[in-house]
Amino acid sequence: MDINLSEYEDPILYDLENPSSSELPFLLDLAEKYVKKGEKILELGCGTGRITIPMAEAGYSLIAVDIHEEMLNRAKEKMSPCHSIDWHLQDCRQLHLDFMTGHVFQHFLTNEDQDQALQSVYRCLKDHGVFVFDTHFPSxxxxxxxxxxxxxxxxxxxxxxxxxxxxxxxxxxxxxxxxxxxxxxxxxxxxxxxxxxxxxxxxYTYPQEMKHLLDKNRFKLLRICDGWKDRPMTQYTESMVVICKKENNNV
Missing domain, CATH: 2.20.25 (N-terminal domain of TfIIb)
Structure with missing residues (x-):
């Protein structure tokens, strides 16, 4: 499947249209809990660095991956030399190298694409590494x-x-x-x-469908939150934030 990237052809306009980084406090709390000193955070679908750069400013080292070269170039222009970020132009389904924001998961349109993406993440994470991503709730x-x-x-x-x-x-x-x-x-x-x-x-992926998908690809679902807040989903949830953990081969 080829991903339609026409919506991302103007990275400067993209930044103007998407100024919010409301998920940042939630992600910083998770990073403080799960990321040990010396470890790196892998961000998939980093775009123009909307979350990547603030995470680096908070003292974390990141590997940032995106499929769109112009979006990555825009991110590099915005970063400071003191930031610890390694940028990679790659397809998230075929990583060669732990969070995914901006509803990137919804770009994987088929079951096969979703499996490939999760398998790529699985290979990149350490045992019991935590993977976080968001996707719209199909209300x-x-x-x-x-x-x-x-x-x-x-x-x-x-x-x-x-x-x-x-x-x-x-x-x-x-x-x-x-x-x-x-x-x-x-x-x-x-x-x-x-x-x-x-x-x-x-x-769109339903919550029970998501759990089955994660189980199939050897991830343990920790919880699904109502948006970028640490609270349970309701029938009025608009965005599901999925927090899961890689299980090693012996589990």
Whole structure:
């Protein structure tokens, strides 16, 4: 499966549209609990370093992996020489080298892709190493998605233009895949300039399905949290944060 990367073609605009690092406190707490001195954190789908760089600023050493070269280049531009980060341009399903943020897991659209990704992570982790990732919770509302434009947000791009962003979504309940079209309309001093479209497909995985997937790939599920907060899921959960542990071959 080839991942559609059109949504990530403009890393500077991506940073402007995604300024939040709300998951950082949760991840720092986990790192303090599980990462020992001298150990490195592996971040998969690091993008422009939105989480990677603050983790390095907190004193951790990281190996950061992404499939998109321009996103990695943007991250490198933002980092300080004192940061301890090793950047790698690789497909997360085929790592050759413990957390995954930004709903990266949803880019693996088939069962085979999910297995390959988890097996790659398994090979990279030490025995009983902890793996953390987030993915949208497939709520009833997702099933009711219709193909109409929904306004997301407005940002000012690097050229000073106003960018109005809309999203059109359709959910395929058979394949559990949401097909998204992102529409950006650019205005300069109030005058419409251009419109750009990008596309992204996202796989939804149910909690019990997730547990089976982890068991199959030799991970022990520790807990699934309601977003980047250490609290149980509810029927109103929007984002599942999965915390699991690699089990060694003898377990």
């Amino acid at each position: 009833f509302e997702e099933h009711a998605l219709s193909d109409h434009e929904t306004f997301w947000r407005t940002v000012i791009d690097a050229q000073g233009r106003t960018v109005q962003i809309y999203i059109k979504e359709q959910y395929d309940p058979i394949k559990q895949i949401e097909h998204c079209k992102v529409i950006r309309r650019f205005f300069d001093a109030g005058r419409f300039v251009e419109e750009k479209e990008s596309f992204i497909d996202l796989r």
